[in-house]
Amino acid sequence: MQNFINHLITLSRMNRKFLQTLVPLVVFFLSLPFMVNAQVVTSVPALPTAGDRVVITFHADRGNQGLMGFTGDVYAHTGVITNLSPGPSGWRHVIAAWAVNSPRALMTRTGTNTYTLTIEPNIREFYNVPAAETIQQLAFVFRSADGTRTGRATGGGDIFHDVFQPGLQVSFTSPVGFQPLYERNANVPISVSALQADSVTLFVNRNRVASTTAGTLNHTWQATTTGRFNLRAVAYRGQQTIADSTYFFVRPDVTVAPLPAGVRNGINYINDNTVTLVLHDPPAAKQHVFVIADFNGWQLDEDYFMRRTPDGRHFWVTITGLEPRKEYAFQYLIDGDLRIADPYTEKILDPWHDQEIIDQGRYPGLIAYPRGKTTHAVAVLQTARPPFQWRNNNFVPPAQEDLIIYELHIRDFLESPNNTYAGLRERLPYLRDLGINAIKLMPIAEFEGNSSWGYNNAFFFAPDKFYGPREELKRFIDEAHGMGIAVILDIVWNHSFGQSPLLRMYYDEARNRPADNNPWYMDQIFANPAMQWGYKFDHGSQYFRDFMDRVNHHWLTEYRFSGFRFDVSKGFTTRFKGNDDPWGSRFDQERVNNLTRLFHNLRSVNPRAYVILEHLSDNDEETALANAGMMLWGNMNHSYSEAAMGWHDGGRSNFQWASHRVRGWQHPRLIAYMESHDEERVMFRLLNWGNQTPTYNTRELGTALRRVELAATFLFTIPGPKMLWQFGELGYDFSINRCPDGTINNACRVDPKPVRWDYFNDPRRRRLHDVFMLLFNLRRNHEVFRTHDFHMDVSGEVKRIYLNHPSRNVLIIGNFGVTPHTTPGNFQHGGTWHEFFSGQSRHVTHNEMALTLQPGEYRIYSTVAFPAHGVPLSAPEQLMPAQTQIRVYPNPSAQGFWFQVPVETPSDITLEVLNLTGQIVYRTTQQSFPGNNTLFWEGFAGQADRRGIYLYRISVGNQTFTGRIAVK
Template sequence: MKFSALFITLFFSTLLSAQVVSTIPIFPHADDSVTIIFDATKGNGALTDVPPPIFAHTGVVTNNSASFTSWVNVQGNWGTYDEEVLMTEIGVNLYKIKYHLRDFYGVDAEDTIFRMGFVFRNTDGSIVGREADGSDIFVEVYDAGLNVSIISPSYDPYLVELGESIPISAAATFVDSMFLFINDVLITSVEDSSIDYNFLTTEYGEGVIRIKAKSGAEIKEDTAYYFVRPPVTVEALPTDLHQGINYVNDNTVTLVLYAPLKEYVFAVNTFHNWKVSADNYMKVDPDMATFWITISGLTAGEEYAYQYLIDGNLWVADPLAEKILDPNADSGIPISVYPENLEYPAGVSTGIVSVFQTAQPEYDWMVPEFTPPAVEDLVIYELLVRDFASVRSYQTLIDTINYLKTLGVNAIELMPIMEFENNDSWGYNPSFFIALDKYYGTRTKFKEFVDICHQNGIAVLLDIAMNHAFGQCPLVRMWWDPALNAPSAESPYFNTVAKHDYNVGYDFNHESEATKNFRDRVFTYWLNEYNVDGYRFDLSKGFTQNNTLGDVGAWGAYDASRIAIWKNIYDTLIATEEDAILILEHFADNTEEKELANYGFLLWGNMNYNYGEAAMGWGNAGGNSSLFWASYVSRGWDNPHAVVYMESHDEERLMYKNETYGNSTIPDYNCKDQNIALARMEQAATFLFTIPGPKMIWMFGELGYDYSIDFGCRVCAKPVRWDYFSDPNRYRLYTIYAALANLKTTYDVFGTDDFTLSVTGPLKRINLNDDAMNVTVLGNFQVTADAVLPNFQHTGWWYEYFTGDSINISTTTDGINMAPGEYRLYTDVRLTTPDIPQSVFDGIATTENGITIYPNPASDIVHIEIETIYTADAQLELYDLTGKLMYVSNNVNLQNGVTGFDVDVKILGLQSGMYITKIIAQGKIYTAKLVVE
């Protein structure tokens, strides 16, 4: 997006700097040298009394900028001692830097510089000086010739009490005379380049200060606004209203902000032309903390942007906004993912703004009431939308739902989708807790995704991080101590210093009434508004006011106050949705976890290390590969509430471990070999799914995803490898996962409470007992052959599930010889043998008549080749994973040898997902998998 000088002029006529930065000359232009003077006490004041060195970090907004606030030609290397942007100390908390503007920024002569952008930092960048609202600091760059600027008042709008004087000063260049108008009345004029005047206020309300500068026939103006603030009206908030946005009817909204210790608040908005006025001056409840205003006359269905102006110097978005506009991040959201976004009110606002909209279209739920799976049957798929596909959107999830359904997933756990800082993120840096982050799509599209999941029997769980918030969050910014660079002691929401060592961001005070009310609103909102089925609560062990800083062990010890907090949350949410699935990432003392599990919570059970040691072939009798703790019974719990997993977003990928650290001491059986590593993942999965209790898999573990968690960096985007699905050995692993998930969710025995485990050593066994069917699972996790004692429940016939083989045993304890990495799952009732491709140990099924597809994945033209030893007419068919025929062609002519032809999947209108390609000729059927992006 490009923007014009007219737009920039509009901005600078309506929004003045808070004088964090001043310049010499007052009107710098692109071909001048300029001195930048930074007052560390102004703006957010974060660098006040911070000892030098202080560095500028700066860029310019030009005709090449992507948006009104986008810097280009950025100068400064963040987090380093950089001589190029080192500032000179010229006084207490005052610093300067001088440079030739166009040369310093390296801007071509033909390009126009509209403004300079700044933040200032200490050496490592841990302390940053910004505007008071947390936004970047901008300084106008002027054209040569006549210019005029109001220097004081330095805030626009300037808020005063009745009877106070407004100090007015302005300067101009190349000027003959200057004129001061107040409310269109000429007050004074001078034949000079500056004008000064003290204006005494005599009545309440808004006013306009206008300075006109004249040079010959040329005239330029600058304008500022003031508001003489009347006393705040004290009036009780209607009892049926809540904090945040309340839609009264299609044309009326009531906004409610909880802001204790604040004197007054304006709800400035686009309906009121973004002007501070009596129309948006908020009332206060008799509690003197809850501010509210009703705005009528709105256009039904229209979106309006708004911000709160608090005590005349702090602009924040609504902490309970359902949608926000971010002038920095929104430009990175593809229009195809979030079409028709409301335009940011550039020129009249800075920073994040909130949005309300009356008469929003109602979503027509196909499944208005959904009953999630029983907790003991849960097969949860943890998923980060950003890294799931190249198109990062809820639509992509909708298009690939059959992949997950076929896998046997019955719950999807999304990493945080609440508004987080920036776009490229895991999401654990939250700022607006009930606003859906726009990076992945619209509110309607997310509801459609939830609805589609429910239609397919899949619950939707949200990962939510309410241990903390980050600096963009209005609740942080409203009570901020710049000297501490932390929430102030007055904050009703946050601790000034975190209570535990693992905190990130700013630590919520979980025992304050303000926090309790806020979190209850957040937690119930997503259940009600989006029909989600529950939560995974990030860093749940941090929900305590018990101070354990410096003692991680004490943090994990039994904490009665933390238990009380979580029981209160549980009661609130179960009263809202009785079937809600509530999962804690707790990792505390087992006595505490048991109490919470017995109360109804599920808790994450991290078995990454143990399953990893087993899969890598390092298991020994010492127990490093013991799977004992994967059982809720082993933990002494009364209920199957341990959500056990081998991998999660936070743990290293097991295939990476196998290929990097696997046991390679036996040349003929090297666990680092990809085929062997994949086979051992099959074995590990078999011993995950068959231990009773809920299970979770991390996305693409079912395909043996083998990029390290630290690839790029821990939280960096990882390569999307849908092509793994076309790899025969990886696809086999997928089918093993699917077969195990099907067993778990179909047969009661896999949820039995009558079972025994022998899983501490490398020769492992699971025995499951049930009246309808018994199961015995065996595995040799060594790298050499050995006999595993089965301890069958009885003599007679037993059936191996994966192969369909059967054995008739006369004794239950005779050892069964098993190859390294071999696993078997026996039942005493014959089950249908799953359709699983040939084992990696038996060789990959390839013939002279194999199909080759490339590129795969494909987004438009795909080339298909087949090799035959005959000439014949053939038929090409494409099926989705449900078996639906998507395309058929009878115009394939096979030649003796290799025949190739092209198909345009874009023209066919195929959605993103997996498809089966079939070529039928001379009574033979050849198949291959095609991935469409």
């Protein structure tokens, strides 16, 4: 069941309306059993045994009240907890599956909010429990016939009712629950039930207050003083006694006091021993709040009872005596029944998923969740936390128009358990050598579950612990900056899911939606279910905007992210989108205003901050946003896939929309891409649906990889920012919908995908990598790829891009068909043109001079030759002839490399080492002799900034051999 639940949690990018319905079910499966509200269910007899006939009464107006006032049929989803249960909430012998409306579990309505279920002839036979199994509790969740409404314990947990063993027994039936809480001067009802007892005596704080010879003792305690009251009931039978204990707490009146100067919502560190905690209650709807924590044993204590400000909108308390640098877990207990972590916490502990993190060694020294002391996520505070020592303080992020963004998902980029911030840092040299200058991380703010795309955020200030400690995230960013690479954070401000404390503070259980007075959320604005994800943030609320701004500022300043990609930015509005505008694409001035305000707010913190929108709306709105300074995703997956596959009818391979000029934009702020995390992989489409002829087949691996080279050449040479999805440079060919078992199913979209770093060792895929690398080097180093004077002719099988600049003119031409084409070159003018990849030159006498292009062939011509790239792009079998037994060891290495070269006829041996731009960084020549000859290169003496992939070129006589080495 846990694996099933984890899978549900990861479904954050599809079936979102379905998942929204499932969130309460996930909560009830995961909640701990002791969070039972007082008498959500009662029983006759009060202390049932396994052999008793029992009548259970469900009080729908208690607990979470999810079925209060409901008029339809109600069913009991019910089972038992036994000595064989795997844990305290391990249901066994369930009467029927969740979706099955069993007549045995149909409740009988006895009042507006009361229902009964008769368990007969007895508990053991009703649940069909073997005689050798000890029944400890009955377990319930009550539900409507369609399962959309549920009756559960307060806080969303399962409802449990104790089953007793025959013999002398005693138990409190009131007060029950976890930390019962009363106001001063309240009359506290105390009830005790006993089995086979001669008498029962009640003690309050060790004082005898009542006694009876009946099976039930009822007593009322008047709470004239505050504090904790310990209860003990003792049942007697002859010389035998048995006891039960519980307690209740009487809270003081709330003290009204203004906020201390200089504090703000959340955790305020005053000094190394002191914090002030501030809980924001904008509608002034909460009555009282306790802080429960490691530092008070998770007990109610008047010293940790929060004050309230005169306007009722904040609760606060100052806590002293904390140990410097020690981590303390804590929660807010609101109105006696709602437990939440601080929404502003930078670290949480999770009762359901932290153990996996600990078991896999992902977060060394992670403190344990306070199991058995509370439920739900808890916040962590730490005074005197050592500041992170940034090394690369002078980093300047690339200009927007120069961005080459590598989008990656940490979980699927590295093998587990090395898929962490630290593991990602180790791969930075690879990304640097590829030539990208920005990394876009899919969401890493604390999300629900461990295995997720991350779009189901719950705690927005906290990096998810599944990827490691926050310090490792900072080290990754710092080292990326040292390599000239910006890091961009994907963040979600359209919605959150059910574990967000901002949602849980004001949630309408009966309607399964944010309460009407929730200051941060609103009802869904899309009629289209496919646009309804999680619970919708209210972008018209100043309270929400303040929270969002503070989160954004946190990531910009504390972690030095260079900017954000905002998920589903269409949702940054409150205007309803009906079925006449199902995707919300029509111009929305409120949305433009909200995004423009957000843009300027971010730029006030970091004048260079990137603001990237996943908007995908009508062009008039995107034009307004681009003109305001924002960048927008340009999804060209379909057109580039069709072009690569060789399908051109109906204009489906026309990717001219990848040009900001075609869209009528003033500035190059379109981030065009042919793959993203959310789109099918081009290689997968090629291998399955590519075009073919008897002599040319795009579905063959080698040909498909060359087709991706072709498509990439026509994407990355277009001026303006660009993006690629992880491993696209290696021809990643697993479907986005691949399941762990290898099948293809839409339901598996967000499941883990194979990590294929071994692709780099395939010469055909390495060639694709090198083409990407060369294209990126061209973009970074030559002004012509920043020109505003360009146009595209990309509607047919032969496609062209024309770039004009004072430094040089460029023509990119390629055959996207599956047959050869002899076609006019359509050069901008006559003269000598130089082809970049081959290094060959052509004298053009007239601009229509014919060219013959084989299927999939591409060329980049320029009027001024680009520097020779030095990267071998020959056919794979020519890179290293089979008869050559050159040995390089060790590889990779930080201490130098030995090259062993067999020679038959004595001649000079020349060893050259080149970086990936073709620059020779080392060269030596020596006389050879017959047999094995050895050359040594000492490397860079451990210089960290020189790590990465290098080429070696060994010349012996008239033969040249090439390969790669990795400098550690």
